[in-house]
Amino acid sequence: MSTDLQWLLLRKYNSYMVKGLPEGPIFSKEPGNLVNIHSHKYSGLSNxxxxxxxxxxxxxxxxxxxxxxxxxxxxxxxxxxxxxxxxxxxxxxxxxxxxxxxxxxxxxxxxxxxxxxxxxxxKEPKAQPAKKPRGKKTKASA
CATH class of the missing domain: 3.30.390.110 (Enolase-like; domain 1)
Structure with a gap:
């Protein structure tokens, strides 16, 4: 079966589609989809x-x-x-x-x-140095 025909069958309904807002973009969770956008170019099912x-x-x-x-x-x-x-x-x-x-x-x-x-x-996040007290907190701790 050609990839175009597979896309025509899968493009409207498949279990990997994620729809957000009615006018927003449609995402996809399928394996092989690198950018998670529901389109024929990135589809891991139809290509x-x-x-x-x-x-x-x-x-x-x-x-x-x-x-x-x-x-x-x-x-x-x-x-x-x-x-x-x-x-x-x-x-x-x-x-x-x-x-x-x-x-x-x-x-x-x-x-x-x-x-x-x-x-x-x-990557492990860098350790953040302890924040130095500023303003009234410096007088209270001293």
């Missing part, structure tokens, strides 16, 4: 080639899906794991590799944005 970036216990997984017969679905997925301690530059290089090789080059920027957001979320 035959998808890129999925997820965080599994501190390991960023980049999964690509290739077209294959319905009987060999398990072998169509290819996963690359990136550990958080391996560094941000290496993570971004590994994430952009499929797009550089011609596998959905239109999703390169969205993939890099998703990986950098996951890396930023994994």
């Amino acid at each position: 035959s080639k998808t890129i999925d970036v997820s965080d599994e216990n501190g390991v960023i997984q980049i999964t690509t899906r290739k077209t294959a017969s319905p009987h060999t679905i398990a072998s169509t997925r290819s996963t690359s794991n990136i550990r958080a301690r391996s560094g941000g530059r290496r993570a971004l290089r590994v994430a952009s590799a499929p797009a550089k090789q011609g596998y959905r080059p239109d999703l390169r920027r969205a993939t890099l944005a998703r990986v950098s957001a996951l890396l930023a979320a994994q």
